[in-house]
Amino acid sequence: MGIPPSLRARVWNCLLSTDSLRESNDFNYQKCLSEVRGPLVDLGVSEYGILSAIATLSDTQNDLDLNHQQPSGCTDSCYSLDDITLFRQIALDLQRSFPTHRSLMGESPEAIEGQAKLFRVLIAYAKYNPQVGYSQGMSYIAAVLLMQLGEEEAFWALAALLDKPKYLAELFDLSLTKVQHQVKVFDQFLKHRKPELSQHMESVGVLSVHFVMPWFLTLFTSLPCWDSVLAVWDLIFLHGIYTHTQTHNVQESRGNAVT
Template sequence: MRRRSSSSNASRRSSTVRRRSENLRFDEFGFAVTKRKDRKLHHRCHEYSYPQLGSVRVKELCELLSYWNGASFICRSQIERFIRMGVPPSLRGQVWKCLLGIDSLRETSDFNYQNCLSEVRGPLVDLGVSEYGILSAIATLSETQNDLGLNQQQQQSSSCPEPRYSVDDITLFRQIALDLQRSFPTHRSLMGESPEAIEGQAKLFRVLIAYAKYSPQESVGVLSVHFVTPWFLTLFSSLPCWDSVLAVWDLIILHGLSAVFRTALTIIELLEPRLMELSDEAAVLPLLLRVPVDV
């Protein structure tokens, strides 16, 4: 009787969440528009202020993209000028495609995302980890992390085969799963328990673990766990204004890693007056992790 009651309560909660999500309004980037008093809680701004290019500038940008040459200094200088003026959302995908040289990469690169994903997912499936059950994945990865930590010395001294994943790998995958629970809780493709949200979380989990496992930094002896921070792992997607995030990504795609550090230094510079007023170290980290909307 108790089991039936708990099942009905869970079903009732699920239907309530579904009704709430159906009644929500979403902004142009897919984030739920919450009441003004709740926006501080959700750490999300919906008042976007990105520049709007005039029709003449848009035409010039389209012409530049039509004859784009990534090796041309003139082309890259021109695209940087447009990035600083503000890339229209409707053209951003095409701009990124040109900057990344997608067509050329498809022809010359031997990288295969599906193959890499299979290599990553295989051992995780063996552990019982599924991207379609993030909460159970967190529990399983936590247990595996503890087991590997306890048995690491024993495995090194014995002739047992090494596990397919190291402690650092499991730690990183667990952190990614934990971050998924906190990332974009009000975005249409990730919120609630709808099939779309479950699939959205699964896709994000797959992309992040593939990126973390095959990050180029591994080849130079720098472990991913050493540089995985909320800013760098997500490329500043934790910022409260999504138009600012996209503008940062424009610069990162154009300039590469240097833009990541420049953005981080800029945020710290903007936060400097507030940081200098804090005497408690415990108050500094929350301010850095949740950059205020009005910065």
């Protein structure tokens, strides 16, 4: 189902035009990591020790006053309170992103490296596009990209997904306008295709926003079948985010076939 696994990385890069995005952009991923890593090391933080990083960043954050005072001993190159808050939030979310997946769970070398890559990609994107920065849900999207692509490829794929209107542009803005629109679309779709279910949900006070919003903010990574997740991503990369209505049709057809 979907793109053959052996071809998925190549096809995703092609559909997202990651090579052309990288070549047309002045942003240098490796340079960004170098600029970020130095001050973090000065703070005693390493992407290879996420739990200790959380503790250190939390202590540093608590030590700063409301005037964004720098930590003691820091020079002008140290990070602000906003930056430390950003790094801490990303580190916290790494613990919640696919905690049962072998590439991210536990203390194995693979998991430690996987968390480090995810930490770097998310911080780099926040620096690449400070207007968007980082929001919860991005860690799931970046993690799936890292499961299929190399680290820098995953970064540029994330940039393409979050910046292009065809995909997730404006999905993570503070107003959540685009997500709310998708919730309304889903409600109308449900009323049209499954009126009895829609009426029942309404009668018991179940709001679709509680499950539709996580679908979009994590790009359907919460689906129980991993093959289905990848197939949905294949469709989204090909047709854009609005292909979710096709996904609903496919799932409904399968359900009817079973019954």
